[in-house]
Amino acid sequence: MSTQNSGSAVSSAVKRVTKKTLFNKKKRGEKFSCLTAYDAMTARLFDEAGIDLLLVGDSVANVVQGHETTIPVTLDEIIYHTRAVVRGASRSMIVADMPFMSYQVSVKEAFTNAGRLMKEGRAGAVKLEGGERVAESVQRMTEAGIPVMGHLGLTPQSINEFGSYRARGKDPEEAQQLKQDALILQQAGAFAVVLEKIPMELAKEVSASLEIPTIGIGAGPHCDGQILVYSDMLGITQDFNPRFVRKYLDLNTVMKSAVQHYIRDIAEGTFPSEDESY
Numbered sequence: 001m002s003t004q005n006s007g008s009a010v011s012s013a014v015k016r017v018t019k020k021t022l023f024n025k026k027k028r029g030e031k032f033s034c035l036t037a038y039d040a041m042t043a044r045l046f047d048e049a050g051i052d053l054l055l056v057g058d059s060v061a062n063v064v065q066g067h068e069t070t071i072p073v074t075l076d077e078i079i080y081h082t083r084a085v086v087r088g089a090s091r092s093m094i095v096a097d098m099p100f101m102s103y104q105v106s107v108k109e110a111f112t113n114a115g116r117l118m119k120e121g122r123a124g125a126v127k128l129e130g131g132e133r134v135a136e137s138v139q140r141m142t143e144a145g146i147p148v149m150g151h152l153g154l155t156p157q158s159i160n161e162f163g164s165y166r167a168r169g170k171d172p173e174e175a176q177q178l179k180q181d182a183l184i185l186q187q188a189g190a191f192a193v194v195l196e197k198i199p200m201e202l203a204k205e206v207s208a209s210l211e212i213p214t215i216g217i218g219a220g221p222h223c224d225g226q227i228l229v230y231s232d233m234l235g236i237t238q239d240f241n242p243r244f245v246r247k248y249l250d251l252n253t254v255m256k257s258a259v260q261h262y263i264r265d266i267a268e269g270t271f272p273s274e275d276e277s278y
């Protein structure tokens with residue numbers, strides 16, 4: 001049986017990564033790695049590979065549910081996927097994304113919903129998008145013992161406000177606002193901030209100005225940690241090729257050709273063989 005925290009009554013053989021682990025890594029100048037995960041099978045695999053943090057991102061809406069944006073995924077669905085990821089991973093820190101409209105209505109509702117992700121989802125932390133406008137919620141959550149990760153730069157839940165997934169923080173005004181938001185999140189108690197699709201010099205400046213770690217996705221090499229959507233870096237996704245995604249594998253081709261092989265074997269009557277029969 002695995003536990004989320006080393007202080008639990010049931011001791012775990014493997015010590016779970018916590019916000020303190022990541023904070024100490026930043027202090028030592030050690031980079032850390034994060035990936036998204038949405039199910040127990042991939043969570044176990046990534047955990048065994050040594051990933052520090054697994055994000056049950058609202059990107060589950062795109063990757064698993066087939067939606068065009070992250071807007072439709074619900075809190076109950078994120079809870080469902082978080083429970084699965086927690087069951088699969090024993091070492092990685094598990095962060096659950098707060099979906100669109102689960103934290104925008106009021107501080108009270110945001111607080112209640114973050115609590116559901118922790119209690120029902122068994123997440124180790126939550127993530128939400130935005131800076132100053134979510135600061136009060138972040139403070140309330142952290143005061144109650146809910147670790148919170150911020151998310152600045154390109155914030156996909158605002159797609160209908162911005163109309164595109166272009167890089168953010170390129171003009172001085174946007175860059176200034178982002179630097180301010182990062183400091184506000186830190187002051188409110190956030191334990192880390194995701195910086196998505198912003199110029200690397202801006203990410204470098206923000207990372208140097210914060211005590212808490214930054215986690216980059218399309219934000220260059222100077223962030224303290226990096227995150228990618230797993231289906232992008234494994235090459236399962238075919239039609240999403242921004243320059244920040246390094247494809248470590250062409251799993252789409254590998255999987256498709258394995259399935260074609262299976263189909264062929266069945267058609268030719270070579271599967272199952274006698275050895276594979278009872």
Ligand code: KIV
Pocket residue numbers: 036055056057058059060097194217227228229
């Ligand atoms: O939902 C997600 O996958 C994310 C990452 C891209 C940071 O928010």
